Amino acid sequence: MLAGLQDALKQNPEADITSLLGRDYSRKLESFQRQAKRQPSSSFDPARYPVNDIRSRLCTSDEVTVISELQPEVACLLNNQEPLSEAIVNLLAEAEVLYEGAAASVVVFRLPNDVAVKIANEDSLAMEHASLSYLKEHLPNFPTPKPLGLVRFGIHCLLFTTFISGLDLERAWPRLDTSQKSSISDQLDALFSELRSLPFPDNMPLGGVSGDGCKDGRRAIRVSSEPILDVGKLEEFIFSESKRASPVYTRLLRSLLPADKTTKVVFTHADVRPANIMVDLGDDGAWKVVGVIDWEGSGFYPECWECVKVTNNLTCLDRFDWYDSLPTCLSPNRYPVGWLLNRVWDWSAENG
Secondary structure: OHHHHHHHHHHOOOOOHHHHOOOOHHHHHHHHHHHHHOOOOOOOOHHHOOOOOHHHHOOOOOOEEEEEOOOHHHHHHHOOOOOHHHHHHHHHHOOEEEEEOHHHOOEEEEEOOOEEEEEEOHHHHHHHHHHHHHHHHHOOOOOOOOEEEEEEEOOEEEEEEEOOOOEEHHHHHHHOOHHHHHHHHHHHHHHHHHHOOOOOOOOOOOEOOOOOOOEEEOOOEEEOOOOOOOHHHHHHHHOOOOOOOOHHHHHHHHHOOOOOOOOOEEEEOOOOOHHHEEEEEOOOOOEEEEEEOOOOOOEEEEOOHHHHHOOOOOOOOOOOHHHHOOOHHHOHHHOHHHHHHHHHHHOOOOOO
8 A cells, every 4th residue: 555655646746645545444444443442352352363364353343234134044153143243253263264365355264054254355245246146046056156145344344155065176177087177178168158148138337237347357456437338448448557558559459359349248257267166076976067156256248258367377387287178168269369469468457
């Protein structure tokens, strides 16, 4: 944050600092002040956790707001305990950590009764909750976690979902032989072909299903500040705000894009990679795809978008042969021009 403020003030020494701090700054400051003053309850001692454990940052005096109603599976775990903040920290006290991102920016816990909870920033979890709710209604048999509630807890947000058991494909992949890898690819092709068949609703902006804007995830994530209503405007968003590329270079790349902007818009996960695919080994010795997780970047995007994003983590030195077995409907060879242009632009992108 300090580096960003310094850069902004160098460019404009008269800038309004309050406008640069972000809309959550005041709420975060209040939370940190309360956290510094809090007294641990008899059932919750933050000192039991390492400093980098997100549970050490939870403050039972922070305000809790239920954004989306907690379903019975979650309500019974909280056991009608008051205040809700204390019920949540007590529930998390013995929870199993399934995933922890850098600096605990995203943490996923497993709770009893096949419930999981993800703790992250509100914007991304609100978008994920909206997508999971949309898929539950419009494609109920697709193997996604089912949403069970969304809660704001101080500066944090908690998304409760059903837990999908199994092994993530990133860990399972080295165990698979050639035929098993082919089978997984075919299963994913069938699943994502079905996902991409969802009709794009009339008058809906591109991006998140709740009108949350378009996300462009590269090394960092950019989110459009205004609704994007067509593919041309999405291209303008992607090719904007670069500090590395000159206008001449940018115009040249954009001139290579297909002139037809009436491309089909499909439902898109936008982060299809083995770590987000859950598989299970059946009694018959066959591996089966049992779930697809992490939908915070999902929504309606041009049909080439998934094919571009499926190789987000691919480098020129990569030896991970998952990229040899990409599902057919997500393969970059379906949209080679769009894929190649995005790879070229990636170095110049503001978030590249």
